[in-house]
Amino acid sequence: MSSKYGVVSRLKKKKITEVIASGKRMDGRSLEDYRDIQLRTGVLEKSEGSAEVFLGKTRVLVGVKVGTGTPFEDTPDKGVLMCNAEFSPIAHPSFEPGPPDENAIELARVVDRGLRSAEILDFEKLCLIPGKVVYMVHVDVHVLNYDGNLIDSSALAAIAALKTTKHKVYKVKDGEIELTDKKVELTVRKEPIAVTMLKIGNSLVVDPSADEEDIMDTRLTITVDEEGNICTIQKTGSEGLTQEELKIMMKMASDKSEMMRKKLSETK
């Protein structure tokens, strides 16, 4: 198995796999435990909404900027939500400066799909002049320290940041838009929560650390909304999954998402 972020020796892989097979983790957690989650909102002043998540040593910062722009051709009367992820080189020795690699692109797209599938914003309300000008909501994820499970931490930070977003209102006058002093909150209609699980050997674990992600066989992320619907699924890793394993992971995702949602409601 090659490693994505660094060289984990075969010995380390053997050790991690053995410890997990015995029902424990290298950091003392059980297989179904998340690391300590800390969520703070309103950490930035210049962005309309922001949140920072600490998940163990993993640290991500999300800033939401709201501006205007042209709508997509196929949805001329809907506002736009865009998610981007940046792996800063300060986050890990193996992260290099440069354009986003496939892991950064995947992170952005999985978080984006989770938000969009759940239709968390009322996109029709974010239209100013149909076909011409709509609100653009940019969700920028910055990874400040990497120790595994960027998807869950970024998705949680994104939803928390959107929930605290207050943006300036534009009004339409004679077919032109005009900035007003009024500010409104974004209405967030859903709370999709991402839960990432790994298969290592024959065991399933949640909230993987960087070392675990390095040696994993399969990774599966399931995003669940508050009604228990699935909003996104993403599988990576060079091994297949059986249908039995998939069932166990679905159950695990719905259990864990409730715990994370609680964290989110406590923060607000």
Next chain:
Amino acid sequence: MSKRRKRTKKRYDGRKPNELRPLKIESGVLPNADGSAYIEMGRNKVLVGVFGPREMHPKRFSKPDMATLRCRYRMAPFSVDPRRSPAPSRRDNEISMVMRYALEPAVFLDRYPRSAIDVYAEILEADGGTRTACINAATVALVDAGIPMRDLIASCAAGKMDDQLILDLGDYEDKEGQADVPVAYMPKLDKITLLQMDGILPMDEFEECVNLAIEGCNQIYEMQKEALKKKYGIADEQEEE
């Protein structure tokens, strides 16, 4: 099929809910590639070329104990309406990545340390479900290149439109539907190697979608085998004997 589904509506292209689009797979279509395949899955037209195992360039990307599988998914500018930019999008990059993860479990990569196996998929015409079409063709092309594999990988999507669960979504169903679940599956080993979802589904319907997609994969699996037998003249020989 589910018992919960009381009514079955015809789909916009007249198909039954659990019916695949017409599928045509041809193997060995590119003379310069080590292995190749052409697939028509509905109105999707995809060409896949496999090169390798060959020396890895740049060398520092090679792995000392196994081959590296590299996938490249690209859509031609004329493959969609309106024309798209030929520059790779974030979507192209992500699909290249999930394609690699979908194929890797089947390939004996440890047989070729230090080398590269390149899988290039060119979408000539897109009509929804291009990633599944690419995986189907890439599997056949990998076999055509003589690369040892644990199983063939068959791929197809299931989803939901107008509250009905459907198999093998076309472009319109993909865009207008409620959910899309692309699956890749190794029938002999009974393992799922690609699983994604877009849209929104209750847990039980998601499970049904996966089962429906696997049914579709089993049908595609047979057609992949046929395409390979045809290329290597096995079907003909049996008839002669």
